[in-house]
Amino acid sequence: MKRYRLPILLFLLLLLELGRVYYNKYYKPHLERVKQLKEKTQIIEIPPVEQPKEEVVISSPLPPPKPVEKKPPKPIVEISTIPPAGMDYVSSGEFIIGSDEGTEFEKPKRKVYLKDFFIDKYEVTNAEYKKFLDATGYKPPKDWTDNNYPAGKGNYPVTNVTYTDTENYAKWTGKRLPSEEEWEKSARGTDGRKYPWGNQWLEERANVRVGFKKSSLQAVGIYPKGVSPYGGYDLSGNVWEWTSSKFDKKYRIIRGGSFLQPPELSRTSFRDFYEADKFREDIGFRCVKDVK
Numbered sequence: 001m002k003r004y005r006l007p008i009l010l011f012l013l014l015l016l017e018l019g020r021v022y023y024n025k026y027y028k029p030h031l032e033r034v035k036q037l038k039e040k041t042q043i044i045e046i047p048p049v050e051q052p053k054e055e056v057v058i059s060s061p062l063p064p065p066k067p068v069e070k071k072p073p074k075p076i077v078e079i080s081t082i083p084p085a086g087m088d089y090v091s092s093g094e095f096i097i098g099s100d101e102g103t104e105f106e107k108p109k110r111k112v113y114l115k116d117f118f119i120d121k122y123e124v125t126n127a128e129y130k131k132f133l134d135a136t137g138y139k140p141p142k143d144w145t146d147n148n149y150p151a152g153k154g155n156y157p158v159t160n161v162t163y164t165d166t167e168n169y170a171k172w173t174g175k176r177l178p179s180e181e182e183w184e185k186s187a188r189g190t191d192g193r194k195y196p197w198g199n200q201w202l203e204e205r206a207n208v209r210v211g212f213k214k215s216s217l218q219a220v221g222i223y224p225k226g227v228s229p230y231g232g233y234d235l236s237g238n239v240w241e242w243t244s245s246k247f248d249k250k251y252r253i254i255r256g257g258s259f260l261q262p263p264e265l266s267r268t269s270f271r272d273f274y275e276a277d278k279f280r281e282d283i284g285f286r287c288v289k290d291v292k
Helices: 002-040 126-136 163-172 180-188
Strands: 087-090 093-097 110-114 117-120 240-246 251-255 271-275 288-290
Touching (some): 087 180, 093 180, 126 163
Antiparallel strands (some): 117 288, 251 271
């Protein structure tokens, strides 16, 4: 072991000498250059930047806002349901129309919705129709003489008038003819009754032919027990009434029966038709008016 000590010692001395040579040749010059750079570098202090002071500008007070011009509210249009003189008000809504027990022409029984309207309380009378003739020069019915209705018949329904005659009268008054739906609702209300007063035929409520008993045209409004739910008279019997509803191009629907027909034909759902350009002694009319 002793024989290795000298070589090891020599080897350590050699490493030490190599370290010294490396330090003097490389590392010591590097340290001197770093020192020189530090001495040459000047530290420049940058003074703090002063923030500019905000100027407070005192302005004159703002003018007061202009008052907003308030526009008056639009007037509310009220729809009056107060009927004109001589008319009844029929409210809007559904009602039962037709019948499953009547003729094929009446079927089926169903519900229909209608807008509200006004309808004449009575059938148009001879006296009312004469005012139209006097104002317009329109031709009179065939049973009139010199533009006058038969004596004592002023309050009787005007008859022997065609569909066109009745339409012209209605326009002159500012009204129109009822559709058959409007006519039926006026006659039976909303509960589907067979007659204006109920479901059973009762005498002294309508001017119709009962059995073989002869009947004749009567003045309007003489059967107060037979009024409809809305207050209309003679919607069963006295005279058939023209409606604006078409059966086809030639015929118009008539409703209500007459003094020449039995009670079965004066039911509120019974429908018949007649030629629009013809007239008859037992066909008259009443008018309706839109609610506005």
